[in-house]
Amino acid sequence: MQEPLITSPVPGQTLTVAPVAGSLRISGQPEIPSSKYYTLRYVLAATLADGESVIYYPAQSDDSEALFRGCRALGAQLAWDDAERRVLRIKGIGGRPPVQGPVTIEVGNAGAVLRLLLGLGALLPQVTFETDHPLSLGKRPNRELLEALASLGVAYEATGPEGCVPLTLHGGNLRGGHIRISGARSSQYLSALLFLCPLLTEPVEIEVVDMLKSQPLARATLEVLQEAGIVIEHDAALRHFKIQPNQRYQPREYVIPGDYPSAAALLAAASVATDPASELRLTRLRPGEEIGEALLSAFRAMGADLVRDGEQITLRGGRPLHGIELDGDVVIDCIPVLVAAACFAEGRSVFFNIESLHYKESDRIDDLCAELQRAGCDVEPRQDAIIVNGRPEGIEGGVTVDGHNDHRLLMALAIVGMRSRHGLTITGGEHIVKSYPHFFAVLRALGANLY
Template sequence: MEKLTIKAETKTINGEVNLTASKSESNRVLIIRALCEDYFPIHNLAAAKDTETMVNLLADKGTIKDVGPAGTTMRFLTAYYANTPGSWILTGSERMKNRPIAVLVDALKELGAKIEYLEKEGCPPMKIEGGNLKGGKICIDGSISSQYLSALIMIAPTLPGGLEMELTGKIASIPYLKMTLALIAEFGAKYTFEKNIIQIEEGKYKGKEFTVEADWSAASYWYQIAALAEEARITLKGLKEISLQGDSAIVEMYHSFGVESVFNGNQVTLKKLNQPSVKHFNYDFSDCPDVAQTLAATLSGLNIKGHFKGLESLRIKETDRIAAIKKELEKLGASIDILPNDEIQVNQGRLKAFDGSIETYDDHRVAMSIAPLCLKIDEIEIEEPNVVAKSYPDFWRDLAEKGLTSSK
């Protein structure tokens, strides 16, 4: 097993970071381009492994599509290939074969899709007989994953008669849903979204050059570093003050921890101004679940109490992130309680050196959210450090350039 030890050579973090591009934007625009009759260039495409997988599978003429651990890719391609003439098999990693996809598959079947589960009911792998989808009205649970909804939204303009979706339950990760809607509109689609009903007209996508924004999820780890450092002045390039990405909510979150954000064009400078102004941090992460682990680690590092809700989707990510973050942070001396309804409580507890290693569960966000805690406990050993390639391949290199060095 490969392991990496990360150590803070300095507690003062300064400099510039060329952030990786947004995986969320990249993967959506790739699907839109595949559905568009006109090829168009995409600039600043994410270097993330998930995006590389999407590019390769869309270009591959074979009928067996193996997404590995890429959940977004699996969901988006399920809808895409259900709408693409041919016989297709979608499969993935062992974890992927246990990640549910029935909500999306059932919705596609209502539109005429022919999809068969090949192993476990409700999970990949699947055989898809693509093409011949029709538009119409469907009712779908919006509380489980916005990716199911986004997958349907992107194919909707290509369906005869368009698509009307009635969303039931509390809608998960609304900013990601709005990102998808904004992107289809960018390429000529017309839609309305009122109350819990999304209506998308039949039409053709119109190709145009597109530049992907930097990744706010990746930015969250630099906000965490700024909060945990003694002093910090970090400029993150490629980020917009008004962003489609829900994780841009970290700007306000980290203001509570003494980190100021100063925007100048397409970049933001983080400044550690003072000590945290809050003693108890409560937050509903329904709109930005991917940064919940980062915040849990931040609170643990700053010895601040917190209460998190809106974490339901974390149970079906690359791993059970709620269980994982509790187990791994508690190795370092943190105290976390898992409450009913998948809420968590971060208790006060001073971090301490740990003689063992941090398990990453094939989950990039476990590795990246815990690594900055080396600013508080000298050094941390991370198992399978290459998991960061899923979304931020240069993570360890970027940290090393700012004084958080790693060795194997």
């Protein structure tokens, strides 16, 4: 493989996606990152356990580093077994942080890390969360979670009416009781409470009001908690939860699977390739994961030539795609790259039930559509949807587009640039390190013309 592209964050980095001579072939078998979702949840479970846990293949990214900083601040001991950082040992805190004085945690641009650590931060007498991304994470709302924590006895000071960082919690002496939490903006609020409440000395009941967004991630939280020995009663609709007090997280060995949202970006790139000899093979993608199965179904519905064999997925490109209508909530983090692929499909695509994308690292509806329109795509943003009129012949390009400090937008714009007649220049490329530092280098090794 050639030297990596943009694997260290240097502000102001740009990326050029140039046309290729002849047809575009995307082929290879790259190693994909480990799951960000499961890394976050397993590391937190290990941090809360009484004893040492071992985690194999944790994700490596800026978000992971923010997570590790937070867990160390809670009092956990983290150590790598190997130079490649494939095996992580965590000596947990036994559900009770040993920290007595004020703590400050820098969470970078990691929204999910922030929300889940907010729950566990309630165990501390005082903890302040800060970010060096005030225009991104600094604008993301936490009000509903902070109000729920206040009902357990936590006092807080936050920025603005929506509870943005920087913010400070004053916790430590928590009570149980009945909590109402909104699920309309994020399932992360619920997940934060599910990690925290088993450690309290009084029982807790949680009632989810409104619709719960991103339910597969809430189910992933419940799966990890069960593996860690935590018992939570709940209904099938994930609206009502009963949690008994004084539970103990058990030390375990955890193996992190591959990351489906990262795989989605590579699958989208291969699906828009024009050379029928294109063939992408991806491994370590565990069957049965709700997000993964929904993602593969979406690609198949678009006409992609895709086959699963156990944990391996093979996609052959150079096939015509066609428009789809997709409820995007289940695959919410994959929507930008699916939209990018739909830009080259025959006909109209509608991605709906995606309003929560307005509240991510960027506005992944309005910002994404603005940049795609600038590149020459026919897309229309709605409050809860993105409508795409595909252009199988390709797009014009020849302009500069902005990644809006968002790794998911950068992936989508790079894919679109591959099918532009005059290429694209993408600003803010350094933000790819948030989840997939080597993405651009992998895309180039697969056949894209990036520099």
